[in-house]
Amino acid sequence: MPVAASAIYFLNLRGDVLINRLYRDDVGGNMVDAFRMHIMQTKELGTCPVRQIGGCSFFYMRISNVYIVIVVSSNANVACAFKFVVEAVALFKSYFGGAFDEDAIRNNFVLIYELLDEIMDFGYPQNLSPEILKLYITQEGVRSPFSSKPSDKPVPNATLQVTGAVGWRREGLVYKKNEVFLDIVESVNLLMSSKGSVLRCDVTGKILMKCFLSGMPDLKLGLNDKIGLEKESQLKSRPTKSGKTIELDDVTFHQCVNLTRFNSEKTVSFVPPDGEFELMKYRITEGVNLPFRVLPTIKELGRTRMEVNVKVKSVFGAKMFALGVVIKIPVPKQTAKTSFQVTSGRAKYNAAIDCLVWKIRKFPGQTEPTLSAEVELISTMAEKKSWTRPPIQMEFQVPMFTASGLRVRFLKVWEKSGYNTVEWVRYITKAGSYEVRC
Amino acid sequence: MSGHDSKYFSTTKKGEIPELKEELNSQYKDKRKDAVKKVIAAMTVGKDVSSLFTDVVNCMQTENLELKKLVYLYLINYAKSQPDLAILAVNTFVKDSQDPNPLIRALAVRTMGCIRVDKITEYLCDPLQRCLKDDDPYVRKTAAICVAKLYDINAELVEDRGFLESLKDLISDNNPMVVANAVAALAEIQENSTRPIFEITSHTLSKLLTALNECTEWGQVFILDALSRYKAADAREAENIVERVTPRLQHANCAVVLSAVKMILQQMELITSTDVVRNLCKKMAPPLVTLLSAEPEIQYVALRNINLIVQRRPTILAHEIKVFFCKYNDPIYVKMEKLEIMIKLASDRNIDQVLLEFKEYATEVDVDFVRKAVRAIGRCAIKLERAAERCISVLLELIKIKVNYVVQEAIIVIKDIFRRYPNTYESIIATLCESLDTLDEPEAKASMIWIIGEYAERIDNADELLESFLESFPEEPPQVQLQLLTATVKLFLKKPTEGPQQMIQVVLNNATVETDNPDLRDRAYIYWRLLSTDPEAAKDVVLAEKPVISDDSNQLDPSLLDELLANIATLSSVYHKPPDTFVTRVKPATQRTEDDEYPDGNETGYAESPANAADGGASPPTSSSSVPYGAARQPAPAPAAPAPVAPVPDLLGDLIGLDNNAIVPADQHATSSGPPLPILLPASTGQGLQISAQLARQDGQIFYSLQFENNSQITLDGFMIQFNKNSFGLAAAGSLQVPPLAPGASRRTLLPMVLFQNMSAGPPSSLLQVAVKNNQQPVWYFNDKILLHVFFTDDGRMERTSFLETWRSLPDSNEVLKEFPGIMVSSAEATLDRLAATNMFFIAKRKHANQDVFYFSAKIPRGIPFLIELTTVIGNPGVKCAIKTPNPEMAPLFFEAIETLLKA
Incomplete structure (x- = not known):
């Protein structure tokens, strides 16, 4: 059964209900008490995101600083439920203009109730596209045609949009200058x-697109x-020009991309939503x-001294440079x-x-700066257990x-209409979880 | 465009309600709107604002859509508590459902469907009928879901008014979203109905597959989930379906991907071409891997599903083991699941890499994770013979780190490795013995003691080692005591010298005279007798060769796996339990059609069988940790199954170690006398044959206890029995074992029964119609009464907290009350004991005025719980019984049962 939710609660960290539907x-209406009692107030919090208590899951x-809790009593589609929460949060963010936290919820509770009514019906997720919902759910509320002039009819149009085949794009958009921005963002x-x-x-890469x-x-x-x-x-x-070709392990697309055509012709064709969206994700x-190599040597000299040497090598072109490089080198607690x-x-x-934090704001290619550190430790009797070395972590943008x-x-x-468009493309590589054991 | 609604929460003045009332009736629109917002804010934080019902409803007639929505929201929450007032809103609803604005039409229908008040439901029909045929697709898609809502409230009404037909028409709608919602509604209605309502024909199939390309991501999930029930006619059709579903694997929405995987896996069962299957496996791998870059919660769901998928199709991810390596910052629940999958994918090819990872994990911080990593190494050793040695050396390295819990865990798994590869790796025992002092956990201790006992002849100082444990024998947990007992006996048999002889005296004395534990005492007596009567026999028994173990601890039963794979992406696949074990809402009799593949008779066997029963005693405790929601659907091992052909001592010990019920003499089933049974077929009617019978529960099984008395002049033989359809589907599990009865002879027998075999439709009834025939006489029919309490399962005990939770979670309409003026409880204890004997579990007691209130829980098969409250004055006649259950229609039967129990 594709039902995703019987009830949804937004709680703050204390467990107070901010919003529920x-x-x-x-x-029952008081299931949230069970959640508070059995999950929030116990060590269980964080051990498993799907739990059964009594007859409910x-x-x-x-x-x-918000817990979003979904309660069901049937064999619900969990994947659907979590994805719904993720998408709903994205939707709220786009309405509030960025932040999603306790204050934002309290300040917009009327709007959230209105959205919750619209994006899910009887536990079945409906259209969650911000683009379309903004057509008829606005902060001010849409006027009913009772009072408005008959010529003023944005609303009936909206309903066709919601259910239309191109449910993510509004008709009749006009831009003076037609521009597309493509951002290729990769995390290593x-x-x-x-x-x-x-x-x-x-x-894991994603192609972000901004369409005007x-x-x-x-x-x-x-x-x-x-x-x-x-x-x-x-x-x-005819053979294509030689050049580097790459093999994508997997691609997933925004719902605007015609998957059947991709499957048969391997072309990415789509009618884009207006504004910013994530066109596709891929994995290689x-x-x-690898933009960086990290070569650590950590020596424990007796029980109170440690020697840390870390060399970081940038292996991209000499003309390029990385920004915001942070290298976190773990040291024992008793440093x-x-x-x-x-x-x-x-x-x-x-x-x-418990880290040595090494920051390099601008890091040119083909260089290899080093850090050497001496660490003195307090010798404690309690720390019998040898130090379990967590990995060195690295952040950067190239x-x-x-x-x-x-x-x-x-x-x-x-x-x-055959207009001309201007396309802009940017590339950037960031660190995902870039870890080196030491 | 951030709002400033938080101000509505900040009214804390006295007399808030009157103040709100005044504002709601204000002549200014804005003030009224603000007041409604305040009411909603108060409602959100849990204040009772139901007294403002009329005032809020008065604001409903508004042109302001935002205000209207707020009022509707209020109505959804409070209409149930004010059904009479809710009727005031009906007019507006009906009017709104004809509004020129489609948003308002849809809103009215959507909201009306959420108001579960009978009187309103009647008025809903006409607007719904109109909206299902509305020109605007937005209204139609809302109306489609509304039919499902109405069905939930009043199924008959939906069928009578022909809504199902209208809903089916919507499947051919030209708008994909309408189609998707209609499919979702029909699928849900089908699930709750006994009749076939939504049958997917090949025609609807192709229509829906086409709609798949056009509808929203969620609509695709609805359609794929509904279609996954479709059984293709042949391999070709299955291939066609798969071909049209595969593009969905590229969707960014994880729910679409998982539902597509579910459907593909279902169809793959039919596909015969190995090329096609291989190709599909190749296609499914990347999207599954991609799910692991989603949010951790989604990763968790994906991992639980992948766990199932690799059990059925290990090739899919055979080369992807690296993606399951844990990241340092993964949440613990993700790490645990990844570990489980790594074990499943470990092979001779990748084991070196995997071991390096496990070793790394074993030095991390989280204790549970470290333990699981150590166990994982052991399980790989058991699974991969060629890698066993490398696994052991890793374990030994870990033991050298001397982190207490790592050592203990390592010892537990090494014991399992010894059981898998006996007489291979004993050289490491010396290293193990070094860590002896640090062991403080029962399981580790028991494992170590088992190792010492098992290899006593090769450990020079085995007697000293065991002796060091003996000093604290009385304080040890039972698990360790049992192991100590067996190990000492082994030692004595292997080295019958003076030291061990003294030790055995001490142990036997401790384990018989000094202990209250029946398991321990029984085992000790057995050993004692064996040793004193025939030491050679004792050797044969205690030192016999043990069967080799294998690692199947986390493998699911194939039929369960089938069911779970059909439920990919749902809760069932996350819990690794079939839906009916955790969904309490049971529908009347529909399951027959769906569950055909699984004989329902097993159902009683679901109760978590003591998985270790066969080796929990003298043989070492199994260490194979089971997944959190472990495989429950394994048939309970028959207690006597391992027939002692070559007497395996440990099993013998266990036989006695089982719960007391198991010690019934084996022949009791055939001949036991016992309390007289009610006569159902008197000799006068049965031409001299008298039959008395009653349902009974024994050892957790249901039996039909029968007594035949032959008062006729001829020998009767060839007895057969048949049960008519009944509410519980009771049927005979075997044939009736009655030998020929000579004139004047009588015979008593126990006929094992199964449930859910031949269910009758209609409300539950206690009638059980029985037919008995023999070769000499006509068929005899008689009626018996099913007493519900024979079904009470022994897993019906509830913790106090979960009792309260369940009580609260059930709506009040599920509470049924009955008084028994004629019954008197004279002694609370006696009554509690009697009830406990029938699996009615006592939870709590409280005093209310001069009355005593008792709380009990009980459970009948299919997991239907009963929460019971008995109120009475001890020693005075009159008992009041209130019960709450998800199936209130069972209440009359329950009351019959409780009356019998209390009267007895």
Whole structure:
């Protein structure tokens, strides 16, 4: 049964109800007490996001300082429920203009009630596109045509939009300048052993799009991915220009992309929503260009002293540079004193997270700064257990670099009025979970 | 565009309600709107504002849509408590449902469906009829869901008014969202109905597959979930379906992906071409892996499902083990599930990598995770013979770190490895013995003692080691005591010298005279007798070769796996339990059609069988940790199944170690006398044959206890029995075992019964119609009465808190009350004992004025609980019984049962 929820609660960290909406009659009104008693006030919180208490099941997620709890008593579709919560939060954020927290909920509770009524009916998720909902659910409320002039009819149109085949785009948009911005954002996930061998490495990328296009344009996107290129050369029956092609492990698309056509022709074609959205996500595991190599040597010299040497090598082009590089090197809890030498950037000891934090604001390619530190430890009798070394973690952003090597080959825009469009493309690679064991 | 609504929460003045009342009746629109917002704010924080009902409803007639929505919201919450006043709103609803604005029409129908007041329901029909045929798709899609709402309130009304037909028409609607909602509504109605309402034909199938391309992400989930029930006619059709569903795997919405996977897996069962299957497996892997980059909660759901998928199709993710490596910052629930899948995917090819990971995890901070990682190493050793040695060396390295809980866990798994590969790795025992002093957990201790006993002949100082444990024998937990007892006996048999001889005296004395634990005492007596009568026999028994174990602890039963795979993405797949074990709302008799694959007779066997029963005693405790919601659907091991052909001592010990019920003499079933049974077929009617019978519960099973008396002049033989359809589907589980009866002979027998075999429709009734025939006489019919309490299962005990939760979670309409003026409870204790004997579990007692109030819980198969409240004055006639249950229609039967129990 694709039912996702019988009731939904928004609670603050103390467990007070901020908002609740019952969609079905099969759960009692006070189920939230059970949640408070059996999950929030016990150690169970955080051990499992799906729990059964009595005859009901609870799914919960914490987002900033709010718990969103879904209660059901049937064999509900959990995947659907969680995805609904994620999407609903995105929707609320787009309405409140950014933040989603306790205050935002209290300040917009009327709006949230209105949205909750619209986006889910009897436990079945309905249309959650902010683009469309904003047509008829506004802060001020839509006037009923009782009073308004008959010519003023935005509303009936809205209902067709909600249920229409292109449920994510409004008709009749006009822009003076037709522009498309493409952002290719990649996060590199790496797990490297202390000896420098790669244990796990993948890139999850997303293509974010910002569209300011008039009318109902049809877009087609071409990438330098292997399958797409092969298909293309088959269709055109001529070999494509040689160049780097990459193999995408998996792609997922925004609902605007015609999946059937992608499956048969391997082309990404779509009618985009207006404004900003995430067009696609992809994952690559083969042939990843790692932007950084980290070479740690940590020596424990007796029980009270430690020597830490970390070398970080940037392996992208010399003309490029990384921004906001942070390297967190864990040290034991009983650290007393630290002294550093760094060849670039700044380092300090942060006792709250038990780490040496080394920051380099601008990190050029093909360089290898080092940090050497001496750490003095308090010798305690209690710490019998040897120190379990957590991994070194790294944060960075490298503009105009893709770890996967993905490139946008073309973006074509067709619209019946035949206007010209300007396309802008940016690339950036960030650290996902970039960890090196030491 | 952030709002400033928080001000509505901040009214704390005295006399809030009168003040709100005044504002609600204000002549200014804005003031009224603000007042309604304040009311909603108060409602949200849990204040009772139902007294403002009339005033709020008066604001309903407004042109302001926002205000209207707020009033509707208020109505949904309070209409039930004020049904008479709610009727005031009907006019506005009906008017709104004809509004020129489709948003308002839809809103009216949507809200009316949420108001569960009978009187309003009547008025809902006409507007709903209109809206189902509305020109605007937005109204139609709302009306479609409303039919499901109405069905939930009043199914008959929906069928009488032809709404189901209108709903079916909507499947052919030209708007995909209307189609999707109609499918969702029909699927739900079907699930709650006994009749076939929504049958998916190949025609609807192709229509829906086409709609799939056009509807919203959620609509795709509805359609895919509904279609996954469809059984393709042949491999070709299945391939066609799969081909049209596969593109959905690329969707960004995880629910769409999982539902598509579910459907593909279902159809794959029919596909015969290995190429196609291989290709599909290849296609499914990447999207499943991608789910692991979603939010951790979604990852958790995905991982629980992947756990099922790799059990059925291990090839899908065979090469992807790396993606299940834990990240340092993964939440614990994600790490635990990843570990479980890593064990499942571990193979000779990747084991080195996997072991490195496990070792890394074993040094992390979270104790539970570390323990599980250590166990994982052990399970890999048991699973992969060629890797066992490498696993052991990793375990030994971990033991050297000397972290207490790591050592203990390692010892537990090493014991399992010894049981898997006997006489292979004993060289490491010396290393294990070094950690002896640090052991403080029962399971680790018991494991170590088992190892010492089992290999006593190779451990030079085995007697010293055991002796060190003996000092604290009386304080040890039973698990350790049992192991100590067996290990000492083993030691004595292997080294019958003076030291062990003294030890055994001490142990046997401690385990017989000094203990209250019947398991321990019984086992000790057995050993004692064995040793004193025939030491050679004792050797054969105690030192016999043990069967080799295997790691199947986390494998699900294939038929359960089938059911769970059909439920991918749902709660059932996350809990790894079939839906009917946790969904309390049971529908009358529909399950027959759906559950055909699983003989329902098993149902009684679901109760978590003591999984370790067969080796929990003398053989070491199994360490294989089970998944949180472990496989429940394993047939309970028959207590006597391992027939002692080559007498395995440990099993013998266990036989006695089972619960007391198991010690019934084996022949009792056939001949026991016992209290007289009620005569159902008197000799006068039965041409001399007299039959008395009664349902009884024994050892957790239901039997029909029968007594045949032959008062005729001829020998009667060939007895057979048949039960008519009845409300509980009771039927004979075996044939009737009655030998030929000579004139004057009588015979008593127990006929095992099963439930849910031949269910009759209609409200539950206690009537049980029985037919008995023999070769000499005509068929005899007689009626018996089903007493509900024979069904009370022994897992019906509820904790006080869960009792309160359940009590509260059930609506008041499920409470039924009955008084028994003629019954007197003279002794509370005696009554409680009697009730407890029938699995009616006492929970709490309280005094109310001069009355005593008792609370009990009981459960009948299919997990239907009864919460019972008995009120009486001890020693005075008159008992009041109130019960709450998800199935109130069972109440009359329950009252019959309780009356019998209390009278007895």
